[in-house]
Amino acid sequence: MGRAHGKSPQHGGGRDTPASELIGRLRRVLRPEDLNCACRETLDGALDRFDQLERRREARRHLTDARDHKARIAALLSFLIDLDTLTEAESDRSVFEEMALLLLEIARSAEAAAAALREM
Template sequence: MNGGQDKRGPHATARGVPATPASELIGRLRRVLRPEDLDCACRETLDGALDRFDRLERRRQARGWLTSARDHKERIAALLSFLSELDSLTEAESDRSVFEEMALLFVEIASSAEAGAASLRAL
């Protein structure tokens, strides 16, 4: 027997998907809850329940990353509406601080875009 470990190894996951904190916890639970003398039907039921929980946890985490990316998209859209004031400015603008404010909007857009991209990559 394999000492109660999942045949894929202690931190491996189904279909080559990266381990999440929840899937690592499930791997540890699997090792503790699967003694060698567990009857086959009970072991299959336990494995099925742990696999379902792992899939649900991965979906929950993926929804969170997608929600985060959408939030960043909305933030960028709002910042772009403020940035549209740039069209009405000229180089002769007397209040030079407005250019710094516009520059900060670009920085915020870049920051939000980077965070949104990171959320999508995490998927």
């Protein structure tokens, strides 16, 4: 097998997905040492293609998650426009807490988007 845990030599040393780990287990079970060469190559090729498809599917999901968080941040930023019109003399002090909460939510969305991108 020759694979380090969490690494895949066919894909630039990226992390294994749950599907990739399953494919590794399938490969160990389905590929006995006495399997003829042509059959082994066919099986390896099919498993490699499936692994690639699963990695791309996971990458698309992570990219979609990051884009969703970006859209959420953009929507939240539109509410912060009111910050420019506030002064220190604002009588309704709760508006400052609301702005602080918006900024915290933006930070949470930014962290989630960054985590999704790192998973790629």
